[in-house]
Amino acid sequence: GAGVSQSPSNKVTEKGKDVELRCDPISGHTALYWYRQSLGQGLEFLIYFQGNSAPDKSGLPSDRFSAERTGGSVSTLTIQRTQQEDSAVYLCASSLRGLGTEAFFGQGTRLTVV
Amino acid sequence: KQEVTQIPAALSVPEGENLVLNCSFTDSAIYNLQWFRQDPGKGLTSLLLIQSSQREQTSGRLNASLDKSSGRSTLYIAASQPGDSATYLCAVTNFGNEKLTFGTGTRLTIIP
Numbered sequence: 692g693a694g695v696s697q698s699p700s701n702k703v704t705e706k707g708k709d710v711e712l713r714c715d716p717i718s719g720h721t722a723l724y725w726y727r728q729s730l731g732q733g734l735e736f737l738i739y740f741q742g743n744s745a746p747d748k749s750g751l752p753s754d755r756f757s758a759e760r761t762g763g764s765v766s767t768l769t770i771q772r773t774q775q776e777d778s779a780v781y782l783c784a785s786s787l788r789g790l791g792t793e794a795f796f797g798q799g800t801r802l803t804v805v
Numbered sequence: 806k807q808e809v810t811q812i813p814a815a816l817s818v819p820e821g822e823n824l825v826l827n828c829s830f831t832d833s834a835i836y837n838l839q840w841f842r843q844d845p846g847k848g849l850t851s852l853l854l855i856q857s858s859q860r861e862q863t864s865g866r867l868n869a870s871l872d873k874s875s876g877r878s879t880l881y882i883a884a885s886q887p888g889d890s891a892t893y894l895c896a897v898t899n900f901g902n903e904k905l906t907f908g909t910g911t912r913l914t915i916i917p
Contacts, residue, residue: 695848724904734894734907741903750904782848790836790903791856794896796849 693717695797697783703803704773712768712800716785723766724786724794725758729779737781740766741789773804807832807899811908818885819916826880826911828895833876835897839905840869840880842891849894852880885915 696715704710716723725737736750740760751757755773760766770777780799786792808831818824828838837856841849853862853869855878861870868881882889892912896905 697848722903726907733909734896734905736904736906739904747904784849784905790898793851793854794839794905795851796841798848801846 695783695785695795697781697797697800699800700798701801701803703805706775706804707772709769709771710773710802712770712781712802714766714768714783714785714797716764716766716783717795718764720785720787720795721763722786722789722792722794723760724784725766725768726782726784727779728782728799734782737768739789770802773802775804778802778804807835807897807902807906809895809897809906809908811893811895811911813911814909815912815914817914817916820885820887822885823881823883824885824913826882826893826913828878828880828908830876830878830897830906832899833873834900835873836900838869838871838878838895838897840867840878841894841896843894843910844891852893887915887917889913890915 698713721742723740726734738758739747755771758768782799784794784796786794810829839854840852855862855871866883871878892910894910896907
């Protein structure tokens with residue numbers, strides 16, 4: 692596709708439910724990032740994938756959060772047993788080779804936990 | 806730990822004026838710096854990427870400069886337009902750590 696695509700664009704879920712957020716990176720991009728942006732806050736790094744290397748999971752806030760990237764392309768961020776503090780915009784980005792190359796962001800998924 | 810600061814947090818200027826946005830970072834061992842804009846309710850749009858070996862990059866009315874040794878970057882916007890109203894974010898990447906570390910942004914309003 693022409694850009695990074697994220698789905699759904701909006702998600703409302705009940706506290707305690709699991710949710711999956713999807714990211715389709717730009718074709719051919721080997722690096723993929725997930726960030727979280729809470730209301731009025733800055734961008735918080737969550738996880739980084741580069742090719743076939745082990746992902747950098749250092750930003751995941753708890754073990755309720757996990758992510759995978761299948762076939763070096765599509766990525767899914769899963770939040771288990773959602774809490775109200777998980778409400779935020781989840782942004783995905785990709786870049787051609789990671790370090791040194793320009794990162795392009797998707798439009799984000801707005802998650803609301805009620 | 807890298808920390809990125811953007812001051813001011815908000816800025817309003819009349820249409821047509823030139824303006825400068827500031828970004829500072831504490832660890833000068835950066836690989837590159839990227840400027841983004843974010844419109845309300847939207848994702849981030851990449852504006853300019855400056856590698857650590859570069860002094861500046863230009864795209865249209867935008868010019869970004871980098872002074873790595875002093876830990877500073879500026880984004881210069883010439884002849885501002887109402888469509889430039891957005892939040893502007895800078896982000897740095899450090900050697901050995903491929904994530905982007907973001908500043909908290911400057912919310913720019915251009916007054917028609």
